[in-house]
Amino acid sequence: MKSVSIADAKNRLTELLYEAEEGQTLQLTRRGQPVAVLLSEADYLRLRAAAAGSLNFAAWAQQWRSELPAGFEGISAGELERWREL
Numbered sequence: 001m002k003s004v005s006i007a008d009a010k011n012r013l014t015e016l017l018y019e020a021e022e023g024q025t026l027q028l029t030r031r032g033q034p035v036a037v038l039l040s041e042a043d044y045l046r047l048r049a050a051a052a053g054s055l056n057f058a059a060w061a062q063q064w065r066s067e068l069p070a071g072f073e074g075i076s077a078g079e080l081e082r083w084r085e086l
Contacts (some may be wrong), residue, residue: 004028
């Protein structure tokens, strides 16, 4: 990821926007510390959709857990270890 100071970005905003439109992600820094990211609208929408999907998964998981039978203790460590080997 390309890193650009805020001062430099102010002077080159149009150029940097073209780079972002072409898919280049730009990290904006202040005194060498990252403070923001400039990315294309397409990348932003993709990230928003992914985040929305994870929220939907979280809601699904919560619903699924609420429907489990009483006394269900989950997956044992042994089962989990066997799944890792697959």
